Amino acid sequence: MPDFLELCEVSAKDLRLILEDARKVKMERNGKTRGVLDAGTPLSDFVVALIFEKHSTRTRLSFDVGVRQMGGQSIVLASTDLHRSRGESVKDTALMLSRYVDLIMIRTYADKVIREMVEHASVPVINGLTDYSHPCQIMADVMTFEEKAGPIKGKTVVWVGTGNNVCNSFLHAAGQFGFNFVFCGPERFDPDQKAVSFATSRGSAFVIDRNPFNCVKDADLIVTDAWISMHEEADQDYKQKLNAFQVNKELLSFAKPDVVFMHCLPAHREEEVTSEVLDGPNSVVLDEAENRLHVQKSIMKWCLGLI
Template sequence: MRHFLTLKDFTKEEILEIIDIGLEIKKNLKLKIYKKELENQTLGMIFEKSSTRTRVSFETGMFQLGGHALFLSNRDIHLGRGEPIKDTARVISSMCDMVMIRTFEHSMIEEFSRYSKVPVINGLTDSYHPVQLLADYMTLVEYSAEKNIVAAYVGDGNNMTHSWMMLCAKLGFELRIATPKGYEVDSDILTQALELAKESGAIITTTNDPQVAVKGATVVTTDTWTSMGQEEEKEERIKVFSGFMVDEEMMSLAQSGAKFLHCLPAYRGLEVSEEVFDKHSEIVFNEAENRLHAQKGLMVWLNKQKG
């Protein structure tokens, strides 16, 4: 049995296998071919952080695979009212076939997985967002942009940045990260990624100059400057991140035909200009749809690992 907490726990071959399963499922769906690979199975979905794409994609995906998904907010279960995580894990995993958790502290999902009898999927923590990176890479494959990637991440050193680092370290491409001073990536996670990069030949660099990161890039990506739970910092962050908006001028530094990705929601006029978003909206909304297909590929793959 395997859990999906962070990409660092998976080999390059396993990541690509999950992507391939997701692409096959997507192709079949467009042809109205439905394979009930998780028939009569139940996914418990624990949300301590709300989300549009995470809930819709997992719930719809489970239905399309023949199973059922249960939405469980921290207001609905005793986890939010003082029950130990290990007790909740034992109970829910005795009744469900798989569990997805979207929460704050990464340590919470690690503890839950230690006591779970079934696979646990990280739907997002403050440290990592690995399911989004599956969708991002699937999108690059669909647009034939997965070869010789030079990716530039511009913005906050957050869970998306950390997950890009892990994907890069595992798959062996180049990643340049540009953040304002004081908003860099977690140093321990960077150290882990650099160590993993030695095996794959990946190149990971950090800078406080977004133009340095974007110059010659084949993929440019960003995220909101103010994540959930940071609302009180919004005005200060807008000031600090001035100059980090991905606009036409910044995109012009990238390679001709460079792809722009955004995990959404996108705040036009802040991390991305209206013009850049509109120009690349097709790939961005396909990226959003691919959360559905990549996660179905992941759930099917995890189910096979249960033996």
């Protein structure tokens, strides 16, 4: 059964299959309370390990609730719950987990950890986030955009800020779903070149524009993220270089009136984005968060051969 590691490693056909199933799942749950099980309880025979080596709100809740709504059993494990934190190898952890569970989701730091987990686990592994990528988030973002603005193919996505893990996955998605990508941030924070190369190799246009007021003019979607990741500390001039790239009312005034704004959260209000934008009419941040639940259900089902 397949792993879900990077959007560039899953076929575009399968990514579309997952999104179609997620839309169906969401529609079928319309109006139901959170504790009502999904029709057919597709995970009723499965146990899922949810491993969090990084702090998590949305990833933890959406995966845990998703497993329960599909009738499965989840085991939530923080890094301190496992002997990994005391030196046990990734190999031994993966081999052991494969004897207890049917599916592993891991949210970790180094990409090499999840690669090693896949190498030794005999059950599917889902990338819940690494320092390099965040594929589940971008699947939810594509789903959310298409709910609000129609097919994303041919549209222009503008990333404002730092080229981080979420940005890398957006570039993978650009190549898979056929949209164009503009990066707008200081040169020091440009996105990963391999992610850029994947997007352009699949026919997506990639542009770097250091002028935020210029880059948003043709944007169908504006995206930003926290300037500082959870485990990072800013050096002295870090924020100063990024202040010009704040998403605020003035910046949105240069964009189309119906431009969509996204942020995967958590947000640092009044830093990378103002509250006026985050809570404003163009923002779909809560829809993004909700759609994590629906799309991750479909990712789990896909990994287990259920769709």
